[in-house]
Amino acid sequence: MKALLVGADCIAYSELITRTNNREKLNKDGTKTNIKAFALASALVCGIIYIICALLSWISPAFIVGIGNYLAHSVDLTKIMRTGVTLSSAIIGLILTLIIAYLIGGLFAWVYNRFSK
Numbered sequence: 001m002k003a004l005l006v007g008a009d010c011i012a013y014s015e016l017i018t019r020t021n022n023r024e025k026l027n028k029d030g031t032k033t034n035i036k037a038f039a040l041a042s043a044l045v046c047g048i049i050y051i052i053c054a055l056l057s058w059i060s061p062a063f064i065v066g067i068g069n070y071l072a073h074s075v076d077l078t079k080i081m082r083t084g085v086t087l088s089s090a091i092i093g094l095i096l097t098l099i100i101a102y103l104i105g106g107l108f109a110w111v112y113n114r115f116s117k
Helices: 007-026 035-059 061-071 087-115
Strands: none
Touching: 035 061, 035 087
């Protein structure tokens, strides 16, 4: 059957076999998590949330501080509110968020894999 495949079909078949083999390596017992994929997904999701939050704080800082007051329990964030979010501070914050989320996501997947043995 493999010999009958030519051109694009042969490439698609070999990619399918490669993906299947990689999946088997990662999921020997059905519970393994791909650490790099999980870390990247964590960074992506946190990055998107950060961008939305940065945009909202640029558009309506009082709204974000109000939400923060609910999340910070008994701390009044209006006393320490900073106005004027700059593009450079938003980019640095995004980079830090991506790095931290990647590391925490990778650690979470690694710990999960250790407990799932």
